Amino acid sequence: MSGRLTSSNKVAVVGYAHSVVQRHNPRPLGALTVDIVRAAIADAGLVPAQVDGIVAATLFPSAGSHTIEDGVHTVTTTWLAERLGASPRYVAGFQGVGQVSGSVALAVNAIVSGAADHVVLYRSLHNPRGSYHASATDAFGGPAQWTAPTGYFGPLAMIALPYNEYLQRYGATREAMAAVLVEARKNGARIPWSYWYGKPLTAEQYLAAPTLTDPICRYDCDIPVDGVAAFVLTSADRAVDGPNRPVYVSGYAHAVPKTNNRLPLHWPLDDIMTAGLDTARRLWESSGVKPGEVDLPQLYDGFSPFVWFWLESLGLCPVGEAHRFVQDGRIDSDRPDGLPVLSGGGALGNGRMHGIPQMLECYLQLAGRAGDRQRATATLAVACQSSPHYGGAVVYSVDPF
Amino acid sequence: MIPAGTAGAAGVPVPAGAGTGTPAAGSPRPVPVPDEQSAPFWAATARHMLTAARCARCRSLTIPPDQVCPHCDATDPEFVFEPVSGRGRIRSWTVVRQSFLPGFNAELPYLLVDVELDEQQELRMIGRLLDGPDSPVRLGTPVRVAFEDVADGVSIPAFVLADGQEDA
Numbered sequence: 001m002s003g004r005l006t007s008s009n010k011v012a013v014v015g016y017a018h019s020v021v022q023r024h025n026p027r028p029l030g031a032l033t034v035d036i037v038r039a040a041i042a043d044a045g046l047v048p049a050q051v052d053g054i055v056a057a058t059l060f061p062s063a064g065s066h067t068i069e070d071g072v073h074t075v076t077t078t079w080l081a082e083r084l085g086a087s088p089r090y091v092a093g094f095q096g097v098g099q100v101s102g103s104v105a106l107a108v109n110a111i112v113s114g115a116a117d118h119v120v121l122y123r124s125l126h127n128p129r130g131s132y133h134a135s136a137t138d139a140f141g142g143p144a145q146w147t148a149p150t151g152y153f154g155p156l157a158m159i160a161l162p163y164n165e166y167l168q169r170y171g172a173t174r175e176a177m178a179a180v181l182v183e184a185r186k187n188g189a190r191i192p193w194s195y196w197y198g199k200p201l202t203a204e205q206y207l208a209a210p211t212l213t214d215p216i217c218r219y220d221c222d223i224p225v226d227g228v229a230a231f232v233l234t235s236a237d238r239a240v241d242g243p244n245r246p247v248y249v250s251g252y253a254h255a256v257p258k259t260n261n262r263l264p265l266h267w268p269l270d271d272i273m274t275a276g277l278d279t280a281r282r283l284w285e286s287s288g289v290k291p292g293e294v295d296l297p298q299l300y301d302g303f304s305p306f307v308w309f310w311l312e313s314l315g316l317c318p319v320g321e322a323h324r325f326v327q328d329g330r331i332d333s334d335r336p337d338g339l340p341v342l343s344g345g346g347a348l349g350n351g352r353m354h355g356i357p358q359m360l361e362c363y364l365q366l367a368g369r370a371g372d373r374q375r376a377t378a379t380l381a382v383a384c385q386s387s388p389h390y391g392g393a394v395v396y397s398v399d400p401f
Numbered sequence: 402m403i404p405a406g407t408a409g410a411a412g413v414p415v416p417a418g419a420g421t422g423t424p425a426a427g428s429p430r431p432v433p434v435p436d437e438q439s440a441p442f443w444a445a446t447a448r449h450m451l452t453a454a455r456c457a458r459c460r461s462l463t464i465p466p467d468q469v470c471p472h473c474d475a476t477d478p479e480f481v482f483e484p485v486s487g488r489g490r491i492r493s494w495t496v497v498r499q500s501f502l503p504g505f506n507a508e509l510p511y512l513l514v515d516v517e518l519d520e521q522q523e524l525r526m527i528g529r530l531l532d533g534p535d536s537p538v539r540l541g542t543p544v545r546v547a548f549e550d551v552a553d554g555v556s557i558p559a560f561v562l563a564d565g566q567e568d569a
């Protein structure tokens with residue numbers, strides 16, 4: 001069964017906090033997370049004792065050889081629950097790839113069901129010392145035995161194959177991606193907390209960068225960072241009493257791919273688009289919103305080709321046309337007729353904050369809190385995360401229609 | 402550069418590092434650690450034979466096998482590795498210029514191909530194309546399996562360009 005969620009517009013985002021995004025934060029990730037979460041609670045006009053729900057996803061997204069320690073490399077909800085000073089009765093982690101959109105779904109369901117009244121949602125990202133993805137392992141068991149010995153290893157090759165499949169199928173070129181990078185970095189350069197603050201990128205700089213795994217160059221990949229963001233969600237009834245304009249969660253959907261047991265990290269273009277189109281269909285049904293009504297679609301861009309894949313999955317342009325759609329200023333957030341798909345800078349313009357830049361931009365614009373970047377019209381927004389075939393998306397609204 | 406015809410089906414071993422003409426140095430090429438299910442696959446590659454796992458319930462082929470057949474959802478697929486032709490067509494490719502595995506540093510740059518095997522729609526494998534990074538590849542280019550002998554008794558499947566058949 002599908003259709004509009006009974007929770008549609010029954011829950012709202014009512015506050016947030018965000019750390020500076022930098023390559024290495026001198027403070028330990030756990031303590032920084034506690035600080036940011038407490039700041040978000042205060043921003044929502046609450047005190048920690050009023051928070052009774054804690055949700056997050058804690059994936060540490062590295063292919064490299066790293067030991068993962070709770071509170072250091074990642075921060076689980078149970079770790080935080082012991083240290084926040086809240087009164088938690090619903091503590092849950094999202095086990096999936098659309099980490100932020102998946103956490104939003106947990107929060108919405110907890111609030112609508114009565115499992116919690118005020119839920120804090122956070123994402124803590126850590127950039128380990130040493131090479132992010134490199135592995136010194138020279139013998140691979142488990143799933144990687146099928147790929148690493150053949151030279152297929154790590155996320156750059158993972159995204160390079162469907163990206164090149166797209167270029168070949170639709171006659172696109174790497175030059176067409178420059179518009180995506182220029183737009184992401186233009187907007188990231190205006191965001192004070194961004195790693196790329198004050199550092200825009202030109203098309204010439206982008207195209208001059210050597211490819212690492214053709215056609216991917218370093219600018220096509222978000223840069224690993226230390227950073228924390230947190231949001232507070234509560235019921236629509238309570239939200240109107242807070243200090244900020246509520247931003248309602250109208251719907252959400254997550255991908256459930258049937259990939260016929262691919263090799264590890266093998267993401268054929270047809271897998272991405274088949275599951276992505278299904279995800280988008282359920283997203284629109286869940287929210288009662290149509291793609292043409294969205295004036296702030298914040299597309300995921302952890303790797304630049306995802307912007308094209310999401311544009312097509314969401315129905316914002318025809319399949320095979322995204323590489324043309326992004327040209328000639330059509331995604332320029334400074335143009336009145338531009339579709340602002342990266343106005344929050346995305347991951348390419350902020351750093352590897354997973355789905356946070358997309359959710360944050362939706363929240364700030366719809367709450368009227370975007371400051372100098374505030375758009376005149378921002379009423380219906382979408383925040384996407386990850387690949388369309390493993391991730392998810394959330395629809396936000398200024399009105400509880 | 403490995404001329405097509407000296408590797409793979411003919412059974413001529415291709416030493417690791419030969420893909421770029423550079424001697425393998427430093428870190429060894431990573432090797433698989435076979436498990437109970439995958440052991441027949443790696444035993445076959447050691448004999449330069451490519452196999453795929455066939456489900457006893459629906460007869461579909463799968464690489465790699467899982468606990469549940471991805472085609473018929475059987476929980477008792479009783480997969481058996483059977484020889485396949487090793488022929489297929491390129492669905493995508495990439496040139497790897499920076500490796501996250503030290504064992505491939507001597508091979509850089511190298512071409513990886515995403516191959517759909519002839520035996521079954523969407524039966525896909527990824528491997529190095531041993532003809533070199535500048536090989537003329539496009540969607541649908543025919544290839545056939547080859548093997549790299551990376552350690553004593555360990556051979557890794559790869560591909561080489563197949564002759565002709567562009568319009569086959």
Ligand SMILES: [Zn+2]
Nearest residue numbers: 456459470473
């Ligand atoms: Zn079967």
